[in-house]
Amino acid sequence: MRLPxxxxxxxxxxxxxxxxxxxxxxxxxxxxxxxxxxxxDHDTRTARSIAAQETQVTQRAKExxxxxxxxxxxxxxxVLILPKDQNMADFLAEGYASxxxxxxxxxxxxxxxxxxxxxxxxxxxxxxxxxxxxxxRAVRMVGVRGQVPFVYKQSEKKPLLDPVNKGEIVLGYExxxxxxxxxxxxxxxxxxxxxxxxxxxxxxTQDDITVWISxxxxxxxxxxxxxxxxxxxxxxNCFSADRLAEMRAEITRYLPDTQxxxxxxxxxxxxxxxxxxxxxAQQQLxxxxxxxxxxxxxxESLGSLLLLLVVLGGGVWIGLLALGNVRERLGEIGILxxxxxxxxxxxxxxxxxALLVGVLGAVVGVGLGLLVAYGVARRPDAAQFNxxxxxxxxxxxxxxxPAAALLAMLASWIPAVLxxxxxxxxVLCRE
Amino acid sequence: xxLAIRNISKTYRQRERTVAALAEASLTVAAGEFVALQGPxxxxxxxxxxxxxxxxxPDAGTVTxxxxxxxxxxxxxxxxFRAGHIGFVxxxxxxxxxxxxxxxxxxxxxxxxxxGALARVGMLAETLGxxxxxxxxxxxxSVGERQRTALARALMNQPKLILADEPTGNLDADNAAxxxxxxxxxxxxxxxxxMVTHDAGAAAGAQRIVRMQAGxxx
Numbered sequence: 307m308r309l310p311x312x313x314x315x316x317x318x319x320x321x322x323x324x325x326x327x328x329x330x331x332x333x334x335x336x337x338x339x340x341x342x343x344x345x346x347d348h349d350t351r352t353a354r355s356i357a358a359q360e361t362q363v364t365q366r367a368k369e370x371x372x373x374x375x376x377x378x379x380x381x382x383x384x385v386l387i388l389p390k391d392q393n394m395a396d397f398l399a400e401g402y403a404s405x406x407x408x409x410x411x412x413x414x415x416x417x418x419x420x421x422x423x424x425x426x427x428x429x430x431x432x433x434x435x436x437x438x439x440x441x442x443r444a445v446r447m448v449g450v451r452g453q454v455p456f457v458y459k460q461s462e463k464k465p466l467l468d469p470v471n472k473g474e475i476v477l478g479y480e481x482x483x484x485x486x487x488x489x490x491x492x493x494x495x496x497x498x499x500x501x502x503x504x505x506x507x508x509x510x511t512q513d514d515i516t517v518w519i520s521x522x523x524x525x526x527x528x529x530x531x532x533x534x535x536x537x538x539x540x541x542x543n544c545f546s547a548d549r550l551a552e553m554r555a556e557i558t559r560y561l562p563d564t565q566x567x568x569x570x571x572x573x574x575x576x577x578x579x580x581x582x583x584x585x586x587a588q589q590q591l592x593x594x595x596x597x598x599x600x601x602x603x604x605x606e607s608l609g610s611l612l613l614l615l616v617v618l619g620g621g622v623w624i625g626l627l628a629l630g631n632v633r634e635r636l637g638e639i640g641i642l643x644x645x646x647x648x649x650x651x652x653x654x655x656x657x658x659x660a661l662l663v664g665v666l667g668a669v670v671g672v673g674l675g676l677l678v679a680y681g682v683a684r685r686p687d688a689a690q691f692n693x694x695x696x697x698x699x700x701x702x703x704x705x706x707x708p709a710a711a712l713l714a715m716l717a718s719w720i721p722a723v724l725x726x727x728x729x730x731x732x733v734l735c736r737e
Numbered sequence: 738x739x740l741a742i743r744n745i746s747k748t749y750r751q752r753e754r755t756v757a758a759l760a761e762a763s764l765t766v767a768a769g770e771f772v773a774l775q776g777p778x779x780x781x782x783x784x785x786x787x788x789x790x791x792x793x794x795p796d797a798g799t800v801t802x803x804x805x806x807x808x809x810x811x812x813x814x815x816x817x818f819r820a821g822h823i824g825f826v827x828x829x830x831x832x833x834x835x836x837x838x839x840x841x842x843x844x845x846x847x848x849x850x851x852x853g854a855l856a857r858v859g860m861l862a863e864t865l866g867x868x869x870x871x872x873x874x875x876x877x878x879s880v881g882e883r884q885r886t887a888l889a890r891a892l893m894n895q896p897k898l899i900l901a902d903e904p905t906g907n908l909d910a911d912n913a914a915x916x917x918x919x920x921x922x923x924x925x926x927x928x929x930x931x932m933v934t935h936d937a938g939a940a941a942g943a944q945r946i947v948r949m950q951a952g953x954x955x
Contacts (some may be wrong), residue, residue: 307840307843307844307854308847309847312833315833318835320835551795638833641825641831642848643792643820644825645820645847645848646818646823648816649816726787730792734792734827
């Protein structure tokens, strides 16, 4: 006869003790597998929810950024490309560049393939002058030909400034308001007849004393054919620390005879607004992720506590059942020892029993855990069964079997050792 | 000499009380001898038997079985020695309730595996009239059959010495006679038997009766 035969016969005889021990292991393993499944389900649902939120937030962020863009667009152009030899002190004092550069520069820039830092190119020829027909009133005259589109950039954005057709003129608020001029009216500006195509509302900037005419007419009027003195642009949504340096490097690579400056307040407002929109979107997403993680941590800590209680309770329960089993079998232990069965064999009888209880209990527990997974998977918003019982869970479930066997053996260790310490003489006398 | 117990003493200590179970008791059992040990309750008969069976170390004196001082061996070697040389029969049978008669007899091989164990079980069952009961569990057996099963288990490893503690104590006359006849036959075949009994009739079947009184052989 071998020890396993003895153990199996005993297990089949003392069914209640065996079933109770097996249930303890099964409950612990089912608890563990159930917790893993629930956590996996939570992870899957959270990931799904975060992905959905990410899409929503990204969409919202785009909308928000676009809103900010539209709002800040009202601030006007914020990048200015000037001739390289333009003295900036003079420019700031006069409000326009006294030096000029070829109009072809704007075409060169528009045809560049890798300009990423700016958009909305607007060539202009500006100058302070007087409106001779109105008591030499000081005005700012700007000759524009409309925005020049980038050849290699697809942009559906509405231009910041519409072109002015030949023979037409656009007036700032102070000019049309002061002289009672209306759209469609014919006026004379510096000896040339124009039809008022637009009259801007009050902006509170230099625009209020500006007249816009076509670039060609301005060049002719100022006797600067083919020349411009500024290219206005709008910087892109750049978050880099040295935005201006990047722009300068990019632009001067194509237009080495220019210098680039930025209207810092406009640019900063625009950059800050966009950055804020971006940050807000990121924060919302981070919050959603953190919330998911917090919920998971809550489930995990509660589940771990319950599991710990189940495992400890199960361990104590198995230990008590093993102790009861030892007490019930004292006579058997005594006669086995009297027949010459060694202490380690007695130890083996009880540990092998615990091993079988652990393995079979774990198998039952895994089965119950799979039922939990099946139950969870049937919920409408839950992950699918094969998502819940993934490779990681299967490996963990497989590992619970030796772990449960080890736990059962540990729980039975003290009773088993007590069994080996029984004095057969005393036991046989007592019995 | 198959069993030689020389001047053994054993005192049990229970809290502050001490009980001298054996006091320089000596006893021998030769091969082929069937010895009955008699005496009043508490005279030390069972202690003597357990000491003879390498289960209870005396405080003083020696016990040799087959010329081996059994208490000179450590616990594990003593267990191995017991498995090969000594068989026990008790009044309470101590059968394992979840094993069949066959497996109860085979359980002796846990301590000493042997080839042809099943054949020997068959032979012992036939000798003891248990063949028809081999697949039955103890609760399906009569008291006599249970004791015969315990006897077969004790003989399974072919021991030189059988130690029996009141083997007929729970048996009716017919079953007691069967067990005693078997022990006699065993001794006649060259084995040694030391039997503790209260029953004068059972003791009468032995070749020699040793009487004990207050822990001493008288």
